[in-house]
Amino acid sequence: MLKLPEAERLCEQLAAELRPRVGPKSAMVGLYTGGAWLAERLHPMLGLKTPLGLMDIAFYRDDYAARGLKHDPKRTKIPFDVNGSELLLVDDVLYSGRTIRAAMNELFDYGRPASISLVVLVDRGGRQLPICAQHIGARVEVPPGMRLTLKKQDSGKLTLALESERAT
Amino acid sequence: MQRNPQLNEKGELQHLLSIEGLPREILLQILDTAESFAGVTEREVKKVPLLRGKSVFNLFFEPSTRTRTTFEIAAKRLSADVINLNITVSSATKGESLLDTVANLSAMQADIFVVRHESSGAPFLIARHVKPHEHVINAGDGRHSHPTQGLLDLFTIRHYKKDFSGLTVAIVGDVLHSRVARSLIHGLTTLGAPEVRVIGPQTLLPAGVEALGVRVFHDMREGLADCDVVVMLRLQNERMRGALLPSAQEYFKHYGLTADKLALAKRDAIVMHPGPMNRGVEIDSTVADGPHSVILPQVTFGIAVRMAVMSIVAGN
Numbered sequence: 368m369l370k371l372p373e374a375e376r377l378c379e380q381l382a383a384e385l386r387p388r389v390g391p392k393s394a395m396v397g398l399y400t401g402g403a404w405l406a407e408r409l410h411p412m413l414g415l416k417t418p419l420g421l422m423d424i425a426f427y428r429d430d431y432a433a434r435g436l437k438h439d440p441k442r443t444k445i446p447f448d449v450n451g452s453e454l455l456l457v458d459d460v461l462y463s464g465r466t467i468r469a470a471m472n473e474l475f476d477y478g479r480p481a482s483i484s485l486v487v488l489v490d491r492g493g494r495q496l497p498i499c500a501q502h503i504g505a506r507v508e509v510p511p512g513m514r515l516t517l518k519k520q521d522s523g524k525l526t527l528a529l530e531s532e533r534a535t
Numbered sequence: 536m537q538r539n540p541q542l543n544e545k546g547e548l549q550h551l552l553s554i555e556g557l558p559r560e561i562l563l564q565i566l567d568t569a570e571s572f573a574g575v576t577e578r579e580v581k582k583v584p585l586l587r588g589k590s591v592f593n594l595f596f597e598p599s600t601r602t603r604t605t606f607e608i609a610a611k612r613l614s615a616d617v618i619n620l621n622i623t624v625s626s627a628t629k630g631e632s633l634l635d636t637v638a639n640l641s642a643m644q645a646d647i648f649v650v651r652h653e654s655s656g657a658p659f660l661i662a663r664h665v666k667p668h669e670h671v672i673n674a675g676d677g678r679h680s681h682p683t684q685g686l687l688d689l690f691t692i693r694h695y696k697k698d699f700s701g702l703t704v705a706i707v708g709d710v711l712h713s714r715v716a717r718s719l720i721h722g723l724t725t726l727g728a729p730e731v732r733v734i735g736p737q738t739l740l741p742a743g744v745e746a747l748g749v750r751v752f753h754d755m756r757e758g759l760a761d762c763d764v765v766v767m768l769r770l771q772n773e774r775m776r777g778a779l780l781p782s783a784q785e786y787f788k789h790y791g792l793t794a795d796k797l798a799l800a801k802r803d804a805i806v807m808h809p810g811p812m813n814r815g816v817e818i819d820s821t822v823a824d825g826p827h828s829v830i831l832p833q834v835t836f837g838i839a840v841r842m843a844v845m846s847i848v849a850g851n
Contacts, residue, residue, distance in 0.1 A: 423571065426583035426846075435547070435850025436585070439567055442574040476580035 369509070374517060374525040377488050377504030378405065382412040384502055385455065385486065389413050392481060394452040396420035398470055399441045401459030401517035404525060405488055409457060417447040427469035449478030455502075459517035461487040464498035489527065491515050540662055547851040550662045550671040551844050553680040554721040562689070562725055568843035569690050569836070575612065576839055585846050586615035589646040593619045594636070595674070596652040601810055601834065602674050602684070606649045609841035615647070637661050645669060647845055655679035670848040678714055683844060684809050685718025687837040689726065691829055692764055694836065695805050699723065703730040705758055705800075706749075708768035708790060708817050709739045715809045716768055717747075724748045734758035735790060738779040755790050762800040765827075767792050767808045770817045783816045793819045797827060805829045 394417040397406025403421045410419045425440035456470060467485060474480065485500040491509040509515045514532045519525055539556055543549040548561050575583055591610040595603050603619065610617045622636065637648065647670045650658045655677030662671040675681040696702055704723055710716045710733050723731050724747070733744055734752045745751055752758030759765065770786060780786050792806065806818075806827045814820050823830060 425571070426575065426585050431585055431850055436568065436846050438564055440571040442571045444574065472584070476582070477578060 369507070369529060371507065371515075371527040371529060372489070372505045374488060374504075374527050378408050378412075378525065381486060381488070381502055381504050382409055385409070385413055389415065390453060391416065392451065392453045393417070393455065394420065394447050394449075395455045395457060396422050396445065396470075396474065397457045398466060399423040401488075402457045404517060404519050405459055405486075406457040408525070409455075409486070417452070420445040420447065422470060422473060424466060424469040424473055427473045429465055429469065443473065445474075445477050449474060449480050452478075452480050454480045454483045455486050456483050457486045459488050460515050461485070461490045461498075461500050461503075462493050462515075464494045464496035467498050468496055488517060489515060540659060543851055545851075548844075548847050549851055550658075550673075551682050551848060552658050552662060552671065552673045554682045554685045554718045554725070555680065557725070559725050559727075562686070562722060565686055565840070565843050565847060566690050566693060568847060569686075569840040572612075572839040572842040572846075573836065575842070576835070582612050582614055584614050586610065586613040586646075586849055589613075589615045589849060590644060591615045591617050591647045591649060591845065592640050592645045593617065593674075594622060594640070594648055594650045594652075595620065596622045596633075596650075596657070597675070598623065599651055599675070601837075602651065602681075603649075605834065605837045606672075606674060606683075606841050609838050609845060610647075610649075612838070613842055613846055615845070633657060633660065634664055637664065641666060641669060647672060647849060649674050651675045653677055672844060672848065675714055678712055679717070681714040681718050681809075683837070683841055684715050685722045686844070687833060687840040688715070688719045688766065688807060688809070689722045690836050690840050691807060691833050692723075692805075694832075695829060696763055699726045699728040702728045702763045703732065703761060704728055704764040704766065705732040705734055705752075705762045706766045706768065707734040707755065707758070707792065709770050710735055710744065710768065711739045711741050712771060713768045716766075719766065720747050720749060732758050732762070736780070736786075755796055756799055759796055759799045762804055765792065765797065765800055765804055765806050767806065767812075767818050769809065769811060770813055772813075783813075787816055787819075791815070791817055791819060792822050794821050794825065797822055807833055810834070 395406050395410050397403040422443045423441040425437050486502040487500045488504040490503045490506045512532055514530050516528055518528050541550050541552050593603055593606055607617050649672045651674040657676050658671050658673040673682055706716050731749045733749045734755050808830045
């Protein structure tokens with residue numbers, strides 16, 4: 368059985384890594400759902416001045432033609448000016464890279480950031496696009512056919528879980 | 536049992552023909568999706584790439600400005616290509632049948648047909664004959680149904696009142712000839728609004744309207760008491776000629792929404808109207824332009840709702 372790292376510890380570790388890099392132009396966007404939870408945690412830990420942005424990439428997915436629109440898209444909220452900002456784009460698990468491509472396309476419809484850095488809790492490999500993360504909590508080898516997801520307990524505690532792709 | 540013509544074999548929305556018969560989950564899916572699209576319409580770049588490469592044909596066999604324009608804006612914001620056909624001055628006058636018109640447009644590789652027709656049921660007929668990848672959206676058929684207007688009314692109510700439980704909604708005026716009223720009544724009862732009232736003269740209320748689950752009032756003051764939402768319907772001028780009503784002045788006296796009648800509703804009541812308005816006939820200008828009026832926001836929400844409907848059907 369694969370031993371998964373503790374999400375809470377990875378979160379602390381990412382915050383420590385990011386803290387010296389945060390400047391006046393830094394801003395953060397979390398991707399629903401897991402990335403939003405992580406960003407909601409990291410944002411106050413880094414003391415960012417700009418309010419947190421949350422994004423649902425449902426309208427930018429590349430599998431709409433095959434799978435249609437997902438059922439409960441959340442409303443994207445970017446409450447700061449993207450133009451010229453140094454963006455920290457936050458997601459829970461980096462896999463194919465397709466979500467990140469879609470997220471970058473959506474971000475550019477809000478403006479032209481000075482830079483985007485990708486922050487992920489876990490990189491599980493398996494990239495299908497030329498995308499890499501700048502800040503990674505942990506690298507985990509996940510067997511094919513399994514899905515690695517972030518869960519949020521009622522207490523607010525974040526944990527990583529492995530489940531069969533067929534079950535979802 | 537015959538399958539609901541609007542749903543595919545997986546129970547997903549394939550065509551939007553009528554609110555009647557749509558399950559609660561699908562109504563909520565449309566409203567929730569529209570909520571996300573409302574965010575897109577507030578951005579600087581008001582466009583998403585969802586329907587890139589798809590063609591939307593606006594087939595209007597009956598004149599319309601607002602509905603056709605908002606469908607066009609919605610399709611363009613989804614990056615679709617839009618072709619507007621004003622059929623009243625086109626092939627129909629040359630004798631081409633409805634299905635022949637549609638077959639020709641289908642040969643031009645249509646993905647979505649937005650249809651308005653003076654005959655009730657025309658969009659249903661088209662939906663039965665289109666190819667599996669083609670989708671039909673009813674933009675108003677006869678007196679029967681106007682589902683996207685009903686949905687934008689529901690969206691507006693939910694936007695201002697948060698949810699439907701505990702709401703009293705009054706629909707006032709010419710319910711008999713209104714496709715908007717029917718769509719809205721079905722939507723409200725499906726989403727659990729506890730009290731839906733219709734208010735109007737006997738001659739403008741359909742016989743047996745109570746069967747739709749509404750309370751009937753002929754006295755507007757009685758009907759408006761403690762309402763949360765007041766939906767005014769347009770009085771069509773031709774009704775006066777049809778001897779259903781004595782005169783516009785007489786109608787306004789009894790069923791026109793004025794500030795003093797509105798004062799009988801709740802203090803935070805909202806006033807809606809599907810447009811186009813007849814000021815001084817069904818609604819007084821002080822109310823139409825007053826603090827309770829959400830008539831213009833309705834138009835804006837209509838774009839997000841139509842974006843939601845198009846992107847849901849085209850993906851199924």
